[in-house]
Amino acid sequence: MDDTPALKRLWRYATGHRRRIILAASWSFLNKAMDIAPPILIGAAVDVVVREESSVLSRFGVTTPRSQIILLAGITFAIWALESLFEYLLGIEWRNLAQSIQHQLRIDTYGHLQELEMRYFEDKSSGDLLAVLNDDVNQLERFMDQGASDIIQVTTTVILIGAIFFTIAPGIAWLAFLPIPVILWGSFRFQKSLEPHYARVRNQAGAVSGLLSNNLGGMATIKAFAAEAGEVDRVTEASEDYRVANRGAIRLSSAFSPMIRIVILVGFTATLVFGGFRTLEGGMEVGAYSVMVFLTQRLLWPLTRLGQTFDLYQRAMASTNRILDVLDTEPQITDGATVLGEVQGELALTGVEFAYESGFPVLHDVTIRMPDGKTTAFVGATGSGKTTVIKLLLRFYDVDEGAVTLDGVDIAELALRELRGAFGLVSQDVFLFHGSVAKNIAYGKPHATMAEIREAAEVAEAHDFIMALPSGYETTVGERGQKLSGGQRQRISIARAVLVDPPILVLDEATSAVDNETEAAIQRSLEKVAVGRTTVVIAHRLSTIRHADQIYVLSDGQVAETGTHDELVTLGGIYRGLWDVQTGEAVRHEG
Numbered sequence: 105m106d107d108t109p110a111l112k113r114l115w116r117y118a119t120g121h122r123r124r125i126i127l128a129a130s131w132s133f134l135n136k137a138m139d140i141a142p143p144i145l146i147g148a149a150v151d152v153v154v155r156e157e158s159s160v161l162s163r164f165g166v167t168t169p170r171s172q173i174i175l176l177a178g179i180t181f182a183i184w185a186l187e188s189l190f191e192y193l194l195g196i197e198w199r200n201l202a203q204s205i206q207h208q209l210r211i212d213t214y215g216h217l218q219e220l221e222m223r224y225f226e227d228k229s230s231g232d233l234l235a236v237l238n239d240d241v242n243q244l245e246r247f248m249d250q251g252a253s254d255i256i257q258v259t260t261t262v263i264l265i266g267a268i269f270f271t272i273a274p275g276i277a278w279l280a281f282l283p284i285p286v287i288l289w290g291s292f293r294f295q296k297s298l299e300p301h302y303a304r305v306r307n308q309a310g311a312v313s314g315l316l317s318n319n320l321g322g323m324a325t326i327k328a329f330a331a332e333a334g335e336v337d338r339v340t341e342a343s344e345d346y347r348v349a350n351r352g353a354i355r356l357s358s359a360f361s362p363m364i365r366i367v368i369l370v371g372f373t374a375t376l377v378f379g380g381f382r383t384l385e386g387g388m389e390v391g392a393y394s395v396m397v398f399l400t401q402r403l404l405w406p407l408t409r410l411g412q413t414f415d416l417y418q419r420a421m422a423s424t425n426r427i428l429d430v431l432d433t434e435p436q437i438t439d440g441a442t443v444l445g446e447v448q449g450e451l452a453l454t455g456v457e458f459a460y461e462s463g464f465p466v467l468h469d470v471t472i473r474m475p476d477g478k479t480t481a482f483v484g485a486t487g488s489g490k491t492t493v494i495k496l497l498l499r500f501y502d503v504d505e506g507a508v509t510l511d512g513v514d515i516a517e518l519a520l521r522e523l524r525g526a527f528g529l530v531s532q533d534v535f536l537f538h539g540s541v542a543k544n545i546a547y548g549k550p551h552a553t554m555a556e557i558r559e560a561a562e563v564a565e566a567h568d569f570i571m572a573l574p575s576g577y578e579t580t581v582g583e584r585g586q587k588l589s590g591g592q593r594q595r596i597s598i599a600r601a602v603l604v605d606p607p608i609l610v611l612d613e614a615t616s617a618v619d620n621e622t623e624a625a626i627q628r629s630l631e632k633v634a635v636g637r638t639t640v641v642i643a644h645r646l647s648t649i650r651h652a653d654q655i656y657v658l659s660d661g662q663v664a665e666t667g668t669h670d671e672l673v674t675l676g677g678i679y680r681g682l683w684d685v686q687t688g689e690a691v692r693h694e695g
Contacts, residue, residue, distance in 0.1 A: 110421035131194035138187035143398030202248035231314025240423035247420030283371035301353035449638030456506035484658035528601030536585030564599035
């Protein structure tokens with residue numbers, strides 16, 4: 105985590121927006137400058153009425169009181185018009201700037217998340233990341249909509265009114281400014297105290313979002329186990345933690361404005377009394393005294409809003425840190441520079457060592473060769489390392505030792521897009537996106553024609569059931585494809601792989617969760633698809649890999665056996681034991 109102040113990190117990030125930030129700040133400055141002018145005009149009007157021909161305006165060639173009043177009226181009209189114009193411009197500029205930055209932050213953060221390795225997502229809640237992309241980005245947007253301009257205008261007020269006071273009444277100007285050091289000191293102390301509170305609030309908001317996201321995704325499981333009451337309790341507990349975290353921040357932020365008002369009252373009263381005495385004694389003009397009274401109120405009153413402004417600021421900075429922490433996370437898996445050109449599809453693992461967590465090896469000294477154009481299968485008990493092999497081939501993870509190669513080139517040297525573009529993955533856990541059947545089939549080839557989509561569906565034996573859906577290929581599949589059966593989702597997944605026509609096809613237990621009839625249909629599809637390309641199969645049902653060119657049996661992260669189906673059955677080892685169990689031979693032997 106970067107210890108640099110959040111505002112500095114944000115300024116560093118917003119390089120492309122700095123010109124617009126300066127322009128928006130200029131409109132805020134000019135708007136406040138115009139807002140400060142009316143009390144000066146009131147003082148000038150009082151000066152005209154009291155002193156008539158000897159008023160300050162007479163020094164500028166306007167001699168009669170009536171003409172001076174008319175001049176003041178014209179200036180007042182111009183100043184109010186300019187104030188309105190600048191208010192419009194600052195509103196437009198800050199709001200559009202807030203929209204631009206929140207848009208860029210969201211897109212940059214999401215794009216960066218896609219560049220991070222799978223290991224990162226194992227340690228992060230998807231709900232927490234959603235909170236970063238939505239809630240945290242929106243917190244920053246709210247601050248830029250309002251709080252940023254408020255800070256600039258308060259600063260402008262102090263500087264301009266200070267200059268006016270020390271010009272017209274240097275002897276007592278310091279009285280009006282007496283509360284400001286106390287207010288600023290209190291504000292910075294207040295800001296420091298609020299910072300950890302809002303960090304906890306944002307983290308707790310992420311926890312609530314993560315729990316809700318997880319539960320909404322697992323609603324079927326919650327209902328199946330009648331766990332609704334327990335999950336309500338869990339959400340209640342997380343929401344209560346969020347409420348408690350907010351309570352501490354609210355208690356602190358709410359105390360700020362009342363305390364500031366008391367300090368402001370001291371400064372205003374001192375100016376009113378001592379300035380009045382000075383005017384009664386003839387040491388100050390009535391007009392100047394009027395200006396001081398009005399401007400003191402203009403000077404000190406906006407400071408009462410510092411509490412709200414700092415509240416917005418601290419929420420935004422806590423969110424900014426969370427967003428930029430994601431953006432500053434360096435990918436551990438980076439692109440190589442080698443370009444293969446035409447991929448033949450020969451894969452190999454040589455002396456591979458791999459562990460998801462240090463000290464808990466998953467693969468140990470694994471050497472495997474998968475010839476191009478051939479079908480290579482992997483079998484073994486749960487946890488033996490089969491799916492890990494696929495993850496390493498796709499470079500979702502890097503090996504700890506050894507090498508994974510494609511056509512003789514270490515995949516760490518290849519561009520990730522080129523490497524993964526060589527694979528077509530059909531997984532047991534099919535993920536369909538909310539949208540039409542056609543768009544899900546064309547996911548890997550977005551510009552595919554309808555004819556190409558239909559042809560891929562026919563190869564995957566999906567066309568007939570698709571045409572039976574309410575809107576055919578335009579039928580919406582629902583989130584994660586929940587409107588379709590498992591077999592239907594699987595065949596759409598196969599069609600998706602067929603459409604991209606990859607040189608390497610990876611089947612990760614593609615038929616383990618379907619019925620026998622669907623399995624037969626899928627198996628026919630896969631046999632068609634596998635022709636002429638490298639095929640890597642992880643199989644639970646051994647009947648689906650009987651014709652594989654080579655079968656590797658994994659056990660405890662090592663290659664225990666290798667050979668064809670017939671060779672392994674004859675060998676009488678682990679594979680033969682699995683085969684006997686699945687064919688019923690083991691039961692007959694026991695009988």
